Amino acid sequence: MHAIPTLPFYPQGFLSLAKNIGIKDSSLDFAIVYSTVRAAAAGLFTQSLFCGAPIVVGREHLADGYAQALVVNSKNANVATGRRGLEAAREITRLVAAELNIAPQDVIPSSTGVIGQPLPLDKFRRAIVGAVRQELRPDALGAVAVAMMTTDTRPKLTACRVGPAVLAGLAKGAGMIAPNMATMLAFLFTDAALPPEVLRPMLQRAVAVSFNRVSVDGDTSTSDTVLLMANGLAGAVDPAAFEQALTETCIFLAKEIARDGEGATKLLEVTVTRARDTQQAERLAKAVVNSPLVKTAVYGADPNWGRVLMAIGKCHEERDLRPERVRVAFGDTCVFADGEPQAVDLQRLRAYLQGPEVRIAIDLGLHDGEATVWGCDLTEGYVQINALYTT
Numbered sequence: 001m002h003a004i005p006t007l008p009f010y011p012q013g014f015l016s017l018a019k020n021i022g023i024k025d026s027s028l029d030f031a032i033v034y035s036t037v038r039a040a041a042a043g044l045f046t047q048s049l050f051c052g053a054p055i056v057v058g059r060e061h062l063a064d065g066y067a068q069a070l071v072v073n074s075k076n077a078n079v080a081t082g083r084r085g086l087e088a089a090r091e092i093t094r095l096v097a098a099e100l101n102i103a104p105q106d107v108i109p110s111s112t113g114v115i116g117q118p119l120p121l122d123k124f125r126r127a128i129v130g131a132v133r134q135e136l137r138p139d140a141l142g143a144v145a146v147a148m149m150t151t152d153t154r155p156k157l158t159a160c161r162v163g164p165a166v167l168a169g170l171a172k173g174a175g176m177i178a179p180n181m182a183t184m185l186a187f188l189f190t191d192a193a194l195p196p197e198v199l200r201p202m203l204q205r206a207v208a209v210s211f212n213r214v215s216v217d218g219d220t221s222t223s224d225t226v227l228l229m230a231n232g233l234a235g236a237v238d239p240a241a242f243e244q245a246l247t248e249t250c251i252f253l254a255k256e257i258a259r260d261g262e263g264a265t266k267l268l269e270v271t272v273t274r275a276r277d278t279q280q281a282e283r284l285a286k287a288v289v290n291s292p293l294v295k296t297a298v299y300g301a302d303p304n305w306g307r308v309l310m311a312i313g314k315c316h317e318e319r320d321l322r323p324e325r326v327r328v329a330f331g332d333t334c335v336f337a338d339g340e341p342q343a344v345d346l347q348r349l350r351a352y353l354q355g356p357e358v359r360i361a362i363d364l365g366l367h368d369g370e371a372t373v374w375g376c377d378l379t380e381g382y383v384q385i386n387a388l389y390t391t
Contacts, residue, residue, distance in 0.1 A: 023074070034100055034136055038067075041065060068102045165193075205243070207250060265376075289374070
């Protein structure tokens with residue numbers, strides 16, 4: 001069992017609960033977060049063509065830019081479950097809405113876990129009907145973060161102040177992680193007053209430089225969701241200051257997801273600078289962070305920096321790349337520049353690769369585009385987890 005973490009402070013007006021309803025085992029697997037007033041809201045979802053039933057319903061319910069409750073479960077993704085899955089997602093939102101005396105359209109469902117298995121709807125009914133209001137608490141977001149977990153080794157949450165308001169963020173994700181978004185859920189709650197027409201583009205910008213730049217294994221999930229709710233109880237905030245805090249929060253959670261990748265022992269950060277544009281920088285950084293050969297070299301602390309050049313070089317569509325302009329460094333050690341290998345102390349480089357964080361910097365020498373992406377090493381643990389996931 002995981003210890004329940006706490007936050008130093010919580011946004012006003014958000015009550016939550018988390019408990020076990022027996023979906024698979026005895027760990028926490030069900031949670032609700034409820035705003036005492038209707039909140040402006042924005043959400044971004046997976047681009048998978050096999051998106052889960054909660055994604056379909058969530059998109060519908062967020063169309064008007066408002067929400068008042070989130071209901072989330074782990075251990076079962078409610079994906080590839082057909083009409084029965086959609087009916088289950090809608091019934092769960094109706095049951096929660098009835099208990100909280102709010103509109104069903106203001107409840108956002110979210111599920112994560114095994115694909116292709118029907119939700120045990122009877123367990124949800126027993127957990128919700130007559131058993132919600134008395135269990136809600138103002139300081140239970142840490143328990144919600146635990147209840148969201150699947151193969152995560154630890155909960156991921158943070159909070160910060162923005163003027164008079166608080167922004168709290170929770171996330172889960174460890175495998176099936178690749179842009180755009182990943183097998184990840186991220187929920188952000190604030191008591192700042194911001195309208196829906198401001199929240200959505202703000203969230204899109206924050207996600208573009210955080211969750212869309214994290215990759216564990218190159219596979220994109222069917223259930224990815226980022227939800228932001230702002231109930232306004234703390235009053236107005238400076239939008240620019242809030243967006244900065246939102247972006248920093250999303251980057252922190254994205255890095256925590258990468259750091260906790262399935263079987264991972266190290267955080268891998270790849271930064272590409274002086275690219276033709278941001279898009280090129282992001283493409284090449286992802287090519288490196290997703291390379292199994294780079295990831296295994298990082299795991300083994302093998303100073304085989306040629307694998308980074310391989311990952312860049314396979315991007316054959318980038319016709320303007322010139323090897324003689326490219327510079328590659330691991331930490332503060334330059335290994336390649338001006339088309340030539342550099343004199344490197346391989347023992348020193350190996351010692352650097354043994355640390356908990358490995359940073360690779362790539363300068364393309366073209367223009368001013370840049371991007372940073374995050375990933376992790378590839379270990380035997382990843383294979384073991386995914387070979388035995390459903391059993």
